[in-house]
Amino acid sequence: MVVSSAPGKVYLFGEHAVVYGEPAVPCAIERRARVTVEARDDDRIRVHAEDLSLDGFTVEYSDENDDAPDVDVSESLIQAGIGYIDAAVEQARDAADAPDAGFDITVESDIPLGAGLGSSAAVTTAGIDAGTRELGVELPAEEVAERAYRAELEVQDGEASRADTFCSATGGAVRVEGDDCRSIDAPDLSFVIGFDGGEGDTGELVAGVRALREEYDFAADTVESIGDIVRHGEQALTEATGEQGGASESESLRETIAELGELMNFNHGLLEALGVSSRSLDQMVWAARDAGALGAKLTGAGGGGCIVALDPTEGTETALEYTQGCETAFRARLDTDGVRVEDE
Ligand SMILES: Nc1ncnc2c1ncn2[C@@H]1O[C@H](COP(=O)(O)OP(=O)(O)O)[C@@H](O)[C@H]1O
């Protein structure tokens, strides 16, 4: 039996624009999905997912067409529930050259689903890592990332960037532009996350931006401007990392982190213009700013879900807890660990 875990993420900058080749900077956060995999004697897959509904969800199936999953729910719900795990199993079987391997799989996660914190990438990444290890194969994090990207691409009908999966596999702050993925240095950033309890439909939101971009030149310019924000943001991150720990740390580091916040605010404005924010996301963004956050923006696809604010003080978390539209707020540190084995 192997248990692997992988972190969720927030986008400091660049979601949506990354789909069109602009750079993005997601950061892994200390909230994880854990996937336990145990090889079976047959070729069946049994998935138990604790968090898919209040009572969890167990489904057992095999590849044969006449062997439908043994639960009484619609096919689309099953696909929504186990599509990523199914794709992760395929990648693990392929990597280990074991097409008929069967598994008992349990998924547990601290990452809200469909809320912009990359729960799908964390589950897929941890699933591939645990599945391959259970079959005796140890993949480097970069290969887990590449396979998790292919799995997401398949489940999301060709609409996915490498940002979520690379970030979840390697941890820390990363920069993704097309197929160029690298880890970057970042100071110890203090994130506060506000969650409205809802979710957005990533495919629909991406399609909406695509349509706007095709209809209006200024929408295409807006997407490019998000890329410019990311480039400025990267520079500020590099500066902040250099300033951390130096003799004159406090003053210059504070200014550079304030600049990161300002760029996050700008980024949110442009995402709002592209139609992917919502009333509750805007309410949380403004509550965070009013409470003294250095910056706040929606994270991920939008439409509902989470915002991320930069605030080293208690102010934002407390304010969000009393904000209409916010269901829960929590602090999340940058997680420098990516996918890892918890138990073997
Ligand atoms: N704890 C979990 N157990 C099983 N599947 C999960 C879990 N968390 C996420 N998933 C899968 O990921 C999907 C949500 O991913 P997505 O819509 O991309 O949103 P995000 O990645 O922003 O959280 C869920 O529908 C489910 O298929």
Ligand SMILES: C[C@@](O)(CCOP(=O)(O)O)CC(=O)O
């Ligand atoms: C909108 C997008 O840029 C990010 C989606 O992030 P999430 O799945 O909502 O966490 C799409 C993508 O990059 O695949």
Ligand SMILES: [Mg+2]
């Ligand atoms: Mg996702």
